[in-house]
Amino acid sequence: MSDDRKSYPVVRSFEARWRASEIVWLTRTAPVTLPLSIFVCGIPLGGAAARTRLLQSSVAPAPLAEASPTLAPFQHVRFCLRYPDECKSEATGHERIELTVETIRLLNLVNRDVNAAIAPARKSYRANLQDGWTIAPTTGDCNDYAVTKRHELLRSRLPSNALRLAVVSTDSGDGHLVLVVATTEGDLVMDNLTDAIRLWQSTDYHWLKIQSARDARFWFEIKLPGSAMSKAYRKVRFG
Secondary structure (H helix, E strand, O other), X not given: OOOOOOOOHHHOOHHHHHHHOOOOOOOOOOOOOOOOOOOOOOOOOOOHHHOOOOOOOOOOOOOOEEEEEEOOOHHHHHHHHXXXXXXXXXXXXXXXXXXXXXXXXXXXXXXXXXXXXXXXXOOOOOOOOOOOOOOOOOEEOHHHHHHHHHHHHHHOOOOHHXXXXXXXXXXXXXXXXXXXXXXXXXXXXXXXXXXXXEEHHHOOOEEEEEEOOOOOOOEEEEEOOOOOOOOXXXXXXXX
């Protein structure tokens, strides 16, 4: 295990807190637009208290589909070198998690606690080679939130094959990283811009590429339902 790996006190003992946590699991959604002036790499102005609590969609839960292989984000390659245990895959692991009440509680707990624990900050990967995706930093951007949530869910023994990072862009063209949890009730999105857990169809993001379910080091373009492929992969600045 890497010496860089750590955990937040607020998410350290899930088993003792699941039954005390509130289930934030609602039935409808109102999409939100992320204007360029407010968000860069999914960093909200105003901190956790300013995040909008979105609601779950009633859209049929079609899963995100892989299209053709594509290059992994460069910062994810660096991340795997720094945290090799985070990029291991399970040869016989489940690619979908049964969505039980306890799983819902766990997902909500991790999403809220990590959102609250990291202070949002912009990072300049090109200007500072020391910057990289980091687990459990004091301050960080959307990438740090996403990899920290995946790390905490792995520690809670959820299968790595069902926990997939995904690159999206907002309507303003900002790059953003989220965590997709593949469940028996659809692909759910854990996002630093909201404390609610949403089906991927309930977001207004442009879905670009996703981590492979079979090998966490590899990535695929996303094939959206009803289209030949997600728009030819657009270069998005996000690290």
